[in-house]
Amino acid sequence: MQFFQAFIHDGQKATLQTITTDDLSAGELLIRVAYSDINYKDALAYQPHNQIIRQYPQTLGIDLSGTVVASQDPQFKKGDQILATGHGLGVSQGGGYAQYARIPASWAMPLPPNMTLETAMVFGTAGLTAALCINALMQAGMTPEQNPKILVGGATGGVGSIALQLLENAGFSNRIAVVRTPDQQQQVRDLGATATLALDELPKGKALSRQQFDYAIDPLGGSFTSSLLPSMRYNGAVALCGNAAGTSLPLTVFPFILRNISLLGVDSVSAPTAQRQKAWTALAKLKPVPFQKISLADLPQALNDHFTHHPVRTVVSMT
Numbered sequence: 001m002q003f004f005q006a007f008i009h010d011g012q013k014a015t016l017q018t019i020t021t022d023d024l025s026a027g028e029l030l031i032r033v034a035y036s037d038i039n040y041k042d043a044l045a046y047q048p049h050n051q052i053i054r055q056y057p058q059t060l061g062i063d064l065s066g067t068v069v070a071s072q073d074p075q076f077k078k079g080d081q082i083l084a085t086g087h088g089l090g091v092s093q094g095g096g097y098a099q100y101a102r103i104p105a106s107w108a109m110p111l112p113p114n115m116t117l118e119t120a121m122v123f124g125t126a127g128l129t130a131a132l133c134i135n136a137l138m139q140a141g142m143t144p145e146q147n148p149k150i151l152v153g154g155a156t157g158g159v160g161s162i163a164l165q166l167l168e169n170a171g172f173s174n175r176i177a178v179v180r181t182p183d184q185q186q187q188v189r190d191l192g193a194t195a196t197l198a199l200d201e202l203p204k205g206k207a208l209s210r211q212q213f214d215y216a217i218d219p220l221g222g223s224f225t226s227s228l229l230p231s232m233r234y235n236g237a238v239a240l241c242g243n244a245a246g247t248s249l250p251l252t253v254f255p256f257i258l259r260n261i262s263l264l265g266v267d268s269v270s271a272p273t274a275q276r277q278k279a280w281t282a283l284a285k286l287k288p289v290p291f292q293k294i295s296l297a298d299l300p301q302a303l304n305d306h307f308t309h310h311p312v313r314t315v316v317s318m319t
Ligand SMILES: C=CC(=O)SCCNC(=O)CCNC(=O)[C@H](O)C(C)(C)COP(=O)(O)OP(=O)(O)OC[C@H]1O[C@@H](n2cnc3c(N)ncnc32)[C@H](O)[C@@H]1OP(=O)(O)O
Pocket: 040, 041, 044, 051, 052, 125, 243, 268, 269
């Protein structure tokens, strides 16, 4: 029996506790976790009485990377390096904020070649989601040859910043980042934006506005999406993946029926394996975005701060 540290939510609060491998969830793979990370969803899950966690007590952390200690599945063997994101991690089954985790083999992916366990968590669910958004837009017709104007929301955060990097790598040269404050302009240019748009520059409350953007990656939702859709160019598409700015969508039908705009939903949590593999292959070609590294003991402060100020990405080291 192995004693180790895990960050566990009891419904009211989350604390660092000592548990054993006997306390872990069911699954074919026992993983010695090397790294996890902080996503927007982790910060939501840290709140008391949140709607993210489906079963208490729960070890938090929707992502993990690590090494297989024991496997009851022929696809994996002791010593393999893997990553896992989404599915039930930190929601219905023990997650990545622990030194060990037990997970179903179907949730694990071999670490892509040329990627370290640390880099995998610099990208994590945020990177996977960014890549899925871009793949969805390319499926909808987006190509570098069109030189499309692509708007990226939430660019100082995980999904948006990694989307900027992926777009640059894929040859898209017109990358416009949405900023909330003037001091974010230089930050998002350093992260890969070629131009910026202030959040309040999009006309509000209009059925249709001047056509400005061909494609958009939207981790914000809410009033942002409502004002974005009327500003999309004919045949444009928006990949909607988040709700950082809100969950309600006051809309008219006109962008859809008069400009042929597509609103594409993107989910990373239950994305099929083939889509994940394609996404991680693209992520493996990127340089890491800026990140801070913290320990399990630093989680309460970092999760508390997440909605007010945080580095682009945070990696959580288990050692
Ligand atoms: C990495 C991803 C992200 O960051 S996404 C943003 C994070 N947000 C969430 O994960 C959403 C968490 N869930 C909620 O906020 C709420 O459950 C809700 C607003 C989505 C719905 O709330 P409501 O009170 O209307 O319904 P229920 O909670 O009773 O759920 C109804 C039905 O939906 C299923 N469901 C709930 N959450 C999820 C989820 N995250 N993914 C997929 N399905 C979900 C739930 O099981 C219920 O289905 P049923 O078949 O009736 O059991």
